[in-house]
Structure formats: structure tokens, C-alpha cells
Amino acid sequence: MSFASLGLIDQITRTLASLSYHTPTAVQSQAIPAVLAGRDVMAAAQTGTGKTAGFALPLLQRLVMDGTQVASNSARSLILVPTRELAEQVHESVRAYGAGLPLRTMVAYGGVSINPQMMRLRKGVDVLVATPGRLLDLQRQNAVRFNQVQTLVLDEADRMLDLGFSRDIDNVLALLPKRRQTLLFSATFSDPIRALATKLLDDPVSIEASPRNTTVTAIRQWIVPVDKKRKPDLFLHLLKRHGWPQVLAFVKTRKGVDQLVDLLDSKGIAADSIHGDKPQPARLRALDRFKAGEVRVLVATDVAARGLDIEELPVVVNVDLPIVAEDYVHRTGRTGRAGASGEAVSLVCADEVQQLAAIEALTQQTLQRKEEAGFEPEHRVPQTDPGGQIVKKPKKPKKPKGFTKDAPVVQEDVRFRR
Numbered sequence: 001m002s003f004a005s006l007g008l009i010d011q012i013t014r015t016l017a018s019l020s021y022h023t024p025t026a027v028q029s030q031a032i033p034a035v036l037a038g039r040d041v042m043a044a045a046q047t048g049t050g051k052t053a054g055f056a057l058p059l060l061q062r063l064v065m066d067g068t069q070v071a072s073n074s075a076r077s078l079i080l081v082p083t084r085e086l087a088e089q090v091h092e093s094v095r096a097y098g099a100g101l102p103l104r105t106m107v108a109y110g111g112v113s114i115n116p117q118m119m120r121l122r123k124g125v126d127v128l129v130a131t132p133g134r135l136l137d138l139q140r141q142n143a144v145r146f147n148q149v150q151t152l153v154l155d156e157a158d159r160m161l162d163l164g165f166s167r168d169i170d171n172v173l174a175l176l177p178k179r180r181q182t183l184l185f186s187a188t189f190s191d192p193i194r195a196l197a198t199k200l201l202d203d204p205v206s207i208e209a210s211p212r213n214t215t216v217t218a219i220r221q222w223i224v225p226v227d228k229k230r231k232p233d234l235f236l237h238l239l240k241r242h243g244w245p246q247v248l249a250f251v252k253t254r255k256g257v258d259q260l261v262d263l264l265d266s267k268g269i270a271a272d273s274i275h276g277d278k279p280q281p282a283r284l285r286a287l288d289r290f291k292a293g294e295v296r297v298l299v300a301t302d303v304a305a306r307g308l309d310i311e312e313l314p315v316v317v318n319v320d321l322p323i324v325a326e327d328y329v330h331r332t333g334r335t336g337r338a339g340a341s342g343e344a345v346s347l348v349c350a351d352e353v354q355q356l357a358a359i360e361a362l363t364q365q366t367l368q369r370k371e372e373a374g375f376e377p378e379h380r381v382p383q384t385d386p387g388g389q390i391v392k393k394p395k396k397p398k399k400p401k402g403f404t405k406d407a408p409v410v411q412e413d414v415r416f417r418r
Helices: 010-018 026-036 051-066 084-097 114-119 133-142 157-162 167-174 191-202 228-242 254-266 281-290 327-332 350-363
Strands: 040-043 075-080 105-108 125-130 153-156 179-185 205-208 217-224 247-250 271-274 296-298 313-316 344-348
Touching: 010 051, 010 084, 026 040, 026 157, 026 205, 040 051, 051 075, 051 084, 051 114, 051 153, 051 179, 075 133, 075 167, 075 205, 084 105, 084 125, 084 179, 084 281, 105 114, 105 133, 114 125, 114 133, 125 133, 153 157, 157 167, 157 179, 157 191, 179 191, 228 254, 228 313, 228 344, 254 271, 254 296, 271 281, 281 296, 313 327, 327 344, 327 350, 344 350
Parallel strands: 040 179, 040 205, 075 125, 075 153, 105 125, 153 179, 217 344, 247 296, 247 313, 271 296, 313 344
Antiparallel strands: none
16 A cells, blocks of 8 residues: 555645655554545554554645635634644644645643744644643633634643643633534543544544554563662663663652762763753754664653654663653654564562553553573562452451460469359
8 A cells, every 4th residue: 555545635645755764554544535535533553553644645635636725814624732842843843744845834831931932823834743631721812813724733632631631621622613624543442532522523533543552462471570769770771781872761850850860970881861951952953862872871750751752762761661651652652663572571569569450451461571690689579460450469367466385374363253
């Protein structure tokens, strides 16, 4: 099957060929014809399987074929995403796919000055990629109107709800035309997202290009039990032992990220970080340095679990397990992209057994345990069964109080019985 056979025009197929896109993925082959036909779509696919192209390619073609001129301070299509990094990635893809097409695109998110974004919107844009909060900021300042919106895309909608964007999404939806095409694309679909889809989508085409909430099969996954305080030392040990050329490491807190980067720097290992306290330009510089090979280890919080598209990333290390089990799928999805192989290693302490059980239940797999010599934990990580349940040891029967096995038998003194 070719992209031309899906109904894409010559200009787009030539661009795809120049980008070395030759054969559509499963989600692309199902989604592109449906979007071109004007249908609403609800699609779930593993991260790294090309879902951005699944909605961006037909969206660009529909805009070109429609030919409507965009008005000042208006947008013809909206793509909502949960994080700044994902906004940048999606916009970069849209620009690449739309090379040579007479369309204007832009990206808008917080953490940077709003003024350049307001200036860019004065001429109107055909495709606006945005985070919900910044989009509403622009609307409140009359920098953008939605009366020309033909298509709304919610990308990674489950993550938007996890991050507390539910009210922002409702506010955006209230401003949009009732008659529009709506597309939901995500690596996972929680039950609240399915409820949202029922409310928003009109007779949608449902696409599940991979089982719900599964990790990429090309990723080799295992866990290393360890005490919490020894995690940084174990990470350094594994880095040296395996000789990984590049590693994306996830840590739970911003403070933890900074501490690990400081430790790596002290050992002469080039490292940088991405977390919510860093301004957006600094986050983008860190990512660019990592992609360019200037940095061996990129340490991040879950702000980077979605939206980082790094070619041939060999290893993801979960220094801390995520609080939300679905984020494990997205973290590990940074490796093994586009059919490549990869590794995902998790350093797990006893306190994280509940998260481990939730991950195994979600992904329907039991992660292999490999103890590392010299790092065996004093506080053992309880075993889990194939269903992700914690296996509890049977309790010993309690002995009656005041009774011991070898206690002498006390004879009753009958002298005081009256």
C-alpha cells in the first residue's frame, strides 16, 4: 500500500517521499481515508506509530482543496495538545508535511511571551497548534477567533485531562462552531476519554491500531529492585556497565532531576534536564543538545513523557516509576519508535510496588526482575502476580496472649474459692 493509494494529492506524496515516508503505518492507512472523507475519528495507537501523520496529512489536504481564505485573527483548524514539547513536535511535523502548500501554520503555548504569537495571528493561520491555556489567553485578548474552524484535533486528550485541562477544554469547545470535524488521537484511551468522545464525536470511525494501553513490542523491558537511597548510584553503575550511548532518564520530581544532573556532572558525564521550572527556551536547548549528541543523558520529569521524538533513542530509564500507570506507556514509547528496537529499564524500590502493580495490570504483562550484584535491596520489593496484584505472604496464626509453648501449668488455688 502507498500513500497515493489512500487518496493523498501528488504534492503531499512527493513531500512524503522526500522525507523517506514510503509505506503507511496501520493507523495512517485507516485514519487518512476517514479524515479525507470528512468523518469524525477516534483513534488509539501505540506511541511512535505515526499517528501525527494520520491526522495531519489529510487535514492539510482538506484545507488546500477547500481553498477558503483565512480571515485576520482567525484559524481554520485547531490542534490541541497537552504540553509545550508536544506542541513543538506536532507543529514541526505539520510544517514538514505541508512543505510547498499555500498554508500558514503556527504554534502557541505558555512559558514564552504572548506578543509574538498575537502578531503572528493578525494575518490569520490555517493550522494552529496550541496548548489549551495559551489558546484561551489569546482568545481573551481578542487575538484569535474560532468562527472559521473546520476541524478540531485533540491529541493526547487523556494526558490533557490528567494535567487538569478539563475545564479549559470545555471552555474552548464552547467557543467553536457546532458544525465541525472532530478527531481524537491518542496512544491510550481511558474511560473518561471514551465518555468525552461520546459527547463530542458524531458517528465516529473508531480505530484501534494496537491493543489498548500496551507498550511497543520492540522494547525490551525489565526492572531492577533497589533501595530508594541507592537509585542514583545504581543508575551510574548501569550506565557504565551497559555503555549506553544515550539515555533518557525519568525522575518523579524537579528537585530529583536537578540532583541527578549534578551527580552526573560531578562524574564528568554530559547531562541536561527538562522540567516544569525551566523556561521553554532552556527546555528546547536541552532537547536540541540531546538530539545533536552533545548530551549523553537527558533527565526529565513527566513533562517530557509525551512530545519528545528522538530518532534511534536506545534506552529509557525510569529512575522513579510514574504515579499514573499510563505514563509508563508514554515514557517507554520514547524508545523503539518507527519500528526500531529499544530498552526500558525501571529502578524500583519497595515503596513503588503499588505503581509497579498498576503498570503490570494496565499493560497486561509481568516485568522481568533482574537484581544487580552489589545493589540487592534491604527492603524487598513484594512479588506481583500476572494480573498485576501484589502477592502477600500468608500471615502466621497469632498465639493467645499470655500463653507460651513452654509455660508451666499453673494449678488453681482452691483456698480462695468461696
